[in-house]
Amino acid sequence: MSVSSPRQHTSYGHRESRPPLAPGARAVIGHLEQLLRDPLKLLRSCSNAAPVVRLKVAHVSVYLVCDADLAREMLINKNGVFEKGGPIYEAGRSIVPNSLVVCPADVHRGQRTMMQPAFSPRSIGAAESVMSEEGEQASNSWRDGQVLDVLTESGRITHRVVARTLMPSVTEAIDVDHLLEVVKDLTRLVALQVVVPKSVRRVIPTLDSRFAAAVDGTRQAAQEIIAASRASETRDQGLLGVLMQQDESGGARLTDEELCDQIITLFTAGTETTASSLAWAMHILSIRPDLERRLHAELDRMPPGPISFKSDLGNLPFTCNFISETLRCYPSNWLLSRSVVESAKLGPYVFPAESSLMFSPYQIHRNPKYYEHPHQFDPDRWDGRPPTVSRRAYIPFGMGARGCIGDRFAVSEIANLLATITRRWSLRPVPNAQIRSKRPYFFAAPYGLQLQVVRRRPLS
Template sequence: MVPGPRGLPLLGSLPDFGKDPLGFLTRLRDHGSLVTWRFGGKLCVFLSEPDCVGELLIGAEEHFDRAELGVAFRTLLGNGVVVAEGADWRRKRSLVQPSVRPKQVKAYASTMVAEAVRAADGWADGRSIELRREMSALTQRVAVRTIFGTGKDADVDAIGRAMSVAQQEIGAEMSGLGALLPSWMPTPGRARVRKAVAVIDREVARVVAEHRNEGSGRPDLLSRLLVAQDETGARLTDEEIRDETVTLYIGGHETTASALVWAWTLLSANPDVHASLTRELDRVLGDREPGFEDYEKLTYTQAVVKETLRLYPTIWVISGVAREGATVGGRRLPAGTRVWSSPWATHRDPRWFRDPEEFRPERWAPPEGTEAEEIPEYAWFPFGGGPRVCLGARFAMVEAVLVLAVLARRFRVDVHPSQLRPAPKLTLQPDREVWATVRGRKG
């Protein structure tokens, strides 16, 4: 292994990581494939080679424990499928997975398109919009309708505001001194998270009670979770229902909203890519709105989303804790070593991607007659991988592609020039408001 930065006594490299997490992880990558460093007093190893990343992801259940991501993170997600381990994780995954299988995602596609059309109907040629607000509102409505089966704006607003507060505090704790504080120590940030989560819990409990009173048969995710049974016939408890709905909400809203904002920003800066996108939309859709059956046909639109997630992966860091006997790259890791990988750093590595800083969807959808770029497995992992791959990956991809298709078929979005920087919070977001002018393509 290659020794990385020495850091400071007690703190290790935490100050450098906290100041610029993405830059710090990129510098670690440039040290070598397996780099040692210290997060506070904890020994860490950073992985950047796809083969090593694959070992971490594939061995997630057998050789690595879940890393503790802070009190704020645990307060929001509880012990949902993202956090659970061992037999508890396997049980919860078996209960949640049927709700996001392709057949179910197909059923949700009409809601995705309907909400995108609703957003498009509110746009007009020459109108100035704030993209983060627009995309967040759109994906919030999709998440609330598909998960909770309600479209009330009050529900969307209450949950959305609370989620924004929680996400802000999770990002601050993950990369700051809060990561080293004991879980019992009160801080203002942890107090804000608890207050926000209380709002979320109250809303979820109210909707769960409504579903129980109305009985089964509704087409939303929550209704499916309420009747799901494990191999013993047991169902999820109310607390487990709460944890899984919050987890699904984050996966179906936060990640997709961020990806769409970055997609519009990249398309605005790359007019040739935008032209290729609209040519495909005109050819496949003509003057109609997309449906689920169009998803597989929109190969270039998919490529735009995949390339956006390469440059701006919403999940920017993945980590685990080595168990006794764990190895990576043929090297044994001391038990308790925290192992890190970063989609941000690996996705932008010139060893795996030609011209890695360029926005080139053709990597994923090469023009006819041209050779495809060879991309190693686990060089691209915005949804993780292995047994703990994100359950909502297909939901997120279908939503991003269909929403982009609805809006880009009607409008060009010109993002106003600004020095946007990615802010690594719970998900990777722009560090400021993103203003744009929409231009109508068709009457």
């Protein structure tokens, strides 16, 4: 936790009005060991401690907002006091300072308006055939009985979908495998930047130098995309084309540095997240044949071709519930943060300016206060039966003005990829293969997941 103001330790009027320390803090290091070894367990242990708890690493404290209503209040941010900031976004700013995902509130509206058309229902409709084609192409290349490295496969597909829909002129020029590697490396190292305070990193300088090298590698890959787009004979029809347009005075709308930031954002926020959700969904299907049968039964009734978010998803209730439950149990953005701009009240606490507040979709989704048997994967909890589901405690895409711009794109993509994959293949677990999910990096993905694909029907 690299960001915190010393003021936050002194400005509480009454000591008891300060959020309590989260369970398990150790002398000197505080929660560092838990954050490095099993942060999800630490988050679960905080669920019922208090509406907000304090996490401490060495001398640095941040606050974890555990209560769903308080988290919503912070995200809706009516008074503009909770700005994008805190440990997660400080690390993000050192990679993509000018991007939609980290930019400050005063420039956010303009950036969001510029990018929004790429995520309109019409654009998503157009992207659906690409999603379906990419799913088909990948799953047609698999052999019966093949064991897949699932995150690599799903990452390859989602990188191609983002490239083809948002920057079509450069798709063939992009080395997707290289991009996957640099992005994966970066998200792994950024997690350490978040958890390990600057003072501790100073003692282990290789951590910062490896991070700097990963940032350089990613920026270079993004520069190559810009160069490929400029070299292309046709103007890009996707989002990249819009971002590269000239302004009214004929000048560049965005500098190359700014373009680079937006490209990296789309290739991280828009690919690793969806790839991780798809991989978790595939894992569940492999260990729950009852759910696999139900998904097959529903999707087999659909005609071949893309599934439309607008007109088909309403007729696929089980598929929708299955996706909702995947995003509840395995939200890829498991820990996010905000910074307090000026002294602000949240629930019973007043936070001084520059306090860092964290929230965790994972922790809120797994809290027994909001979901019955929260650790059980149960798509039927979404079928309308109260009171097993608490929609106010469902935030896989965040909410408010900084909520995910790609939420519909993502759900449509997961539905299309699941449909194309499950039309051809049944998924089977690989004996002794282990998922490493205890220590999530920046995104909580099923690292190491392997699955065997078994053919269901001849290829069409």
